[in-house]
Amino acid sequence: MEDDITRLARQDINVLQPYQSARTIGGQGHIFLNANESPLLNCISVNNLILNRYPECQPEQLITNYSAYSGINKKNILVCRGADEGIELLMRVFCTPGQDIVITCPPTYTMYAKLAEIYGIENIKIPMIQNKKLNFSKIVKHIKRTKLIYLCRPNNPTGYVINVLDIVKVLEITKSKAIVVIDEAYIEFCIEKNLVNLLHQYNHLVILRTLSKAFGLAGIRCGFILAGLKIIDLLKKIIAPYPLSTPSIYIASRSLDEQNIFTMKERVYQLNQNRNFLVHHLKKNSIVKYIFSSEANYILVKFINSSKIFNMLWKQGIILRNQDHEIQLSGCIRISIGTQEECINLITALKRISLH
Numbered sequence: 369m370e371d372d373i374t375r376l377a378r379q380d381i382n383v384l385q386p387y388q389s390a391r392t393i394g395g396q397g398h399i400f401l402n403a404n405e406s407p408l409l410n411c412i413s414v415n416n417l418i419l420n421r422y423p424e425c426q427p428e429q430l431i432t433n434y435s436a437y438s439g440i441n442k443k444n445i446l447v448c449r450g451a452d453e454g455i456e457l458l459m460r461v462f463c464t465p466g467q468d469i470v471i472t473c474p475p476t477y478t479m480y481a482k483l484a485e486i487y488g489i490e491n492i493k494i495p496m497i498q499n500k501k502l503n504f505s506k507i508v509k510h511i512k513r514t515k516l517i518y519l520c521r522p523n524n525p526t527g528y529v530i531n532v533l534d535i536v537k538v539l540e541i542t543k544s545k546a547i548v549v550i551d552e553a554y555i556e557f558c559i560e561k562n563l564v565n566l567l568h569q570y571n572h573l574v575i576l577r578t579l580s581k582a583f584g585l586a587g588i589r590c591g592f593i594l595a596g597l598k599i600i601d602l603l604k605k606i607i608a609p610y611p612l613s614t615p616s617i618y619i620a621s622r623s624l625d626e627q628n629i630f631t632m633k634e635r636v637y638q639l640n641q642n643r644n645f646l647v648h649h650l651k652k653n654s655i656v657k658y659i660f661s662s663e664a665n666y667i668l669v670k671f672i673n674s675s676k677i678f679n680m681l682w683k684q685g686i687i688l689r690n691q692d693h694e695i696q697l698s699g700c701i702r703i704s705i706g707t708q709e710e711c712i713n714l715i716t717a718l719k720r721i722s723l724h
């Protein structure tokens with residue numbers, strides 16, 4: 369009997385025989401002449417890592433460490449080339465272009481819509497009500513052709529954390545109908561709000577994670593997909609044979625050591641302090657109209673005459689992210705939380721602009 373997840377996946381992916389790499393075929397030999405690798409080392413070396421051989425597709429040590437960190441079983445974890453690749457792999461498994469649709473709820477991370485566009489998958493945008501509430505009636509209306517719903521929590525760029533009861537409601541109305549993807553790229557900044565426990569109850573829930581934000585490792589391109597076994601198995605069919613480089617795997621594994629997790633948490637604490645400090649000072653500035661309350665390492669600020677402010681700061685070498693053109697965000701700028709010194713410089717620059 370076909371289960372729900374199999375039915376939701378693209379039929380051609382269900383029957384796909386995945387590519388068999390030399391690594392997946394394996395073997396216990398001592399002479400490996402099966403992957404057209406070089407038997408000779410390049411003279412470039414990093415920490416004595418073995419770089420002439422292809423890496424593991426799903427590195428055992430890295431998954432073990434992420435399992436310990438997240439509290440999720442190893443079999444429910446897939447390592448990928450950043451959370452962005454996770455967003456993309458899900459579209460490729462579940463959506464047939466020209467037939468299936470994905471739902472996004474702007475204002476939100478725009479890569480969901482962009483990747484759908486690149487793959488020729490229709491994206492129905494169902495804006496959040498007052499940037500906080502999901503529009504359930506609209507979601508229900510489109511659920512029939514929907515394969516994926518992307519929700520970002522905390523949301524980028526607003527910083528808002530969708531109420532857990534609303535998430536449960538989405539999971540209930542999508543049961544057997546669509547996959548719900550919760551993007552937890554920033555969850556370390558409010559870790560107590562993570563939703564991994566819901567994975568036990570809902571086999572159509574997927575959680576995306578990354579080492580790019582709180583872990584401070586955007587440069588190594590490492591993300592994780594957390595989901596039920598059925599979804600993980602489907603994703604494994606289509607993921608590249610060697611998605612992560614050997615140096616990335618090594619650094620990612622180490623970043624999940626007990627000591628490094630401790631220092632990550634200290635950095636998160638510091639950045640949250642910096643955020644509160646920045647908000648406190650911006651509130652006193654008359655050119656600030658509104659500050660969205662954020663639980664992540666950025667804040668969204670509505671300014672009086674935002675494009676002028678954005679350009680003036682730009683010329684001074686302070687580069688922010690303009691959100692003026694995004695749905696429901698006219699006059700808004702997203703500010704990443706920097707060091708305390710960077711926050712002070714920004715506060716001072718904005719004060720000077722306000723006195724103009």
Ligand SMILES: *Cc1c(COP(=O)(O)O)cnc(C)c1O
Nearest residue numbers: 450451452477524553578580591
């Ligand atoms: C930064 C970001 C990502 C991308 O993460 P990578 O792991 O660097 O690919 C995904 N989702 C959201 C919401 C982000 O802000």
